[in-house]
Amino acid sequence: MKGKKVLKEIWAQRTLYSMLLPGIICLILFSYLPLYGLLIAFQDYKISTGVFGSPWVGFEQFATLFQDHDFAIAIRNTVAINLLKLVFCFPAPILFAIMLSELRLVGIKKGVQTLSYLPHFFTWVIVAGIFGDLLATDGTVNRILGVFGIDPVQFSTEDWFFWPLMVITGTWKEGGWNAIIYIAALSNINPELYEAADIDGAGRFAKIRYITLPALMPTLRITLLLSIAGLFNAGFDQIYLFQNPLILNVAEVLDTYIYKFGLSNRMYSYATAAGLVQSLVNFAILIAANTVCKKTTGSGLY
Amino acid sequence: MKENIIVKFFVKIKNKIASAYVRWTKKNTLGERIFDVVNLILLLIVGFVSLYPFWQIVAESFNEPLDAMKGGIYFFPREFSLIAYKTVFENSQLVTSFFISVARTAAGTLVSIIVTGLLAYALSKPALRGRKFFSLLCLATMFFSGGMIPTYLVISQLGLVDNFLVFILPCAVNVWNMIVLRTFFENIPVSLEESARLDGAGWYRIFFSIVLPLSAPAIATVCLFFAVGQWSAWFDAYIYVLDADWMYPMQTILMRIINGSAISGGDIVGGGNTGGTITVTADAIKLATIVVSTVPILCVYPFVQKYFVKGMLVGSVKE
Structure with missing residues (x-):
């Protein structure tokens, strides 16, 4: 008789369920159906025959994948770019937040903060356009280099420049925006702590070292975890919009590799297999990072 | 004195x-x-x-295009000219794309806020049976995704290729924004809703006439997130619009101009040449298009940044 009661309760809540419905349908269609579509990684999928009619090939796609030299290159580039970003892009907003908090001139502080958000609102398309213009052979950067007697550099075709460019544009676009979360953490510090430190005769640097930095740690732990978890995920937009055929050996990452094989060459199964490898590794890294974080600090993401 | x-x-x-x-x-x-x-x-x-x-x-x-090619413009135009903008606004493809961008931003934001808002509201009710299950169903999508190719196949099999709805439906639910809204809804005093229910108002009535007005700041924040997302999107049109050229939003056109892949200056530059001696370079058009497509966002962002900041914090605290 319990079942009947449950049904009655559900019926009583039918209006609430009808509110859930559109959203849940969208999630099922656009988030869960694609999960089911991962099956084609184990098939030789043809659009004409669909998931049910295409032949199963087991791990054949994966075998081809791991023998492809370009796939290995894509993995190397993805990890390298993300590690560089972890070293350079990640600390930038923290540094920026601390510097801002140390600035006593309120007007300038607000102005700089507002300006630093600005690039976040440019799309990668626009950022690629802007930097393409700045770095052109006759662009501003080359003119400045010219003042020092350096010959114009064609940045877009220079192998060595692509990784730094991803770090520079990444920091430029999101640095100020990512600082928000740290700025908020700093504004939550109890001012009495600083007052007490004043009475104890602590200088500015001591206060940064012993009050400001520790206050950032909980936030920093989470953002660091999330960054590490994205190690296998280079982000499609930025890379795709900046790369060109001449520098693919440093600019091809997993996401663009999948795009090219899947949507340009229509090798659906092959590209899906590559995507599956990427998701699984990502997931494994997330779990591992979270476990390590929990063991060392006592708390993690979940 | x-x-x-x-x-x-x-x-x-x-x-x-x-x-x-x-x-x-x-x-x-x-x-x-x-x-x-x-x-x-x-x-x-x-x-x-x-x-x-x-x-x-x-x-x-804003500089005269041929003069701009000599470079050396750092802070202000040297020879002021509106020719690039004139060309952009006279080019029917670019003008159409501007309106497509406006249309998808308006329609997409409206649909998203309603679908995501209703979802968030239902999930904010502790009494809802299966609330945990449905929450998990939503949250799980933040960690797993089918990836680019399976998503592409699903969307094309749903008949959304070359269909305006492809700009709207796939992003109708955003789990992150759902969490922001739910957090806000949960903090609305229950007494207000209870008295409305005693007066015989249904859930929809309560949602639209009590909860939404009370959550104006949160709704505004999330609408802005949706609107910026819609305005900036270029990739969906890039892969899901195959034959219906007119459906390209501005960002996608811009992407192709910058990439030099589709509209090589040619057809656009031609449009600007009708004046006779006046010449417009492909570069000038690119720059003017960048500015035109950015201005709407630049006009609003200083005024709404505090909402963005709030929205971001609510979401991250809840994480």
């Missing part, structure tokens, strides 16, 4: 600055003062670097 007031005003300001300076030198050691100065300079540089690249684009786009 009047001059006297002005002089007094300046003296007052001067005294204020002087006393602030004295306080600063007294309270801080030499090392700290050096730090302050260096810090100020560095932050001013950060502010400048954030603004300048775009500023230069604006300056170049």
Whole structure:
């Protein structure tokens, strides 16, 4: 008789369920159906025959994948770019937040903060356009280099420049925006702590070292975890919009590799297999990072 | 008399600055003062670097195109000209794309806020049976995704290729924004809704006439997130619009101009040449298009940034 009661309760809540419905349908269609579509990684999928009619090939796609030299290159580039970003892009907003908090001139502080958000609102398309213009052979950067007697550099075709460019544009676009979360953490510090430190005769640097930095740690732990978890995920937009055929050996990452094989060459199964490898590794890294974080600090993401 | 007031005003300001300076030198050691100065300079540089690249684009786009090719325009146009903008606004493809961008932003934001809002509201009700299950169903999508290719296949099999709905439906639910809204809804005093229910109002009535107005700040924030997402999207049209060229939003066209893949200056530049001797370069059109497609967002962002900041914090705290 319990079942009947449950049904009655559900019926009583039918209006609430009808509110859930559109959203849940969208999630099922656009988030869960694609999960089911991962099956084609184990098939030789043809659009004409669909998931049910295409032949199963087991791990054949994966075998081809791991023998492809370009796939290995894509993995190397993805990890390298993300590690560089972890070293350079990640600390930038923290540094920026601390510097801002140390600035006593309120007007300038607000102005700089507002300006630093600005690039976040440019799309990668626009950022690629802007930097393409700045770095052109006759662009501003080359003119400045010219003042020092350096010959114009064609940045877009220079192998060595692509990784730094991803770090520079990444920091430029999101640095100020990512600082928000740290700025908020700093504004939550109890001012009495600083007052007490004043009475104890602590200088500015001591206060940064012993009050400001520790206050950032909980936030920093989470953002660091999330960054590490994205190690296998280079982000499609930025890379795709900046790369060109001449520098693919440093600019091809997993996401663009999948795009090219899947949507340009229509090798659906092959590209899906590559995507599956990427998701699984990502997931494994997330779990591992979270476990390590929990063991060392006592708390993690979940 | 009047001059006297002005002089007094300046003296007052001067005294204020002087006393602030004295306080600063007294309270801080030499090392700290050096730090302050260096810090100020560095932050001013950060502010400048954030603004300048775009500023230069604006300056170049207002310059006479052939003259701009000589370079050396750093802060202001050398030979002011609106020809690039005239060309952009006379090009039917670019004008259409502008309206497509506006249309998808308006329709997409509206659909998303309703679908995501209703979902968030239902999930904010502790009494809802299966609430945990449905929440998990939503949250799980933040960690697993089918990836680019399976998603593409699903969307094309749903008949959304070359269909305007492809801009709207796949992003109708955003789990992150759902969490922001749910957090807000959960903090609305229950008593308000209860009294409305006693008066016989249904859930929809309560949602639209009580909860939504009370959550105006959160709704505004999330609408802005959706709107910026819609305005900036280029990739969906890039892969899901195959034959219906007219459906390209501005960002996608811009992407193809910058990439030099589709509209090579040619057809657009042709449009600008009708004036006779006036020439427009492909570069000038690119820059003008960048500015035109960015201006709507730039106009609103300084005023709404505090909402963005709030929305981001609610979401991250809940994580």
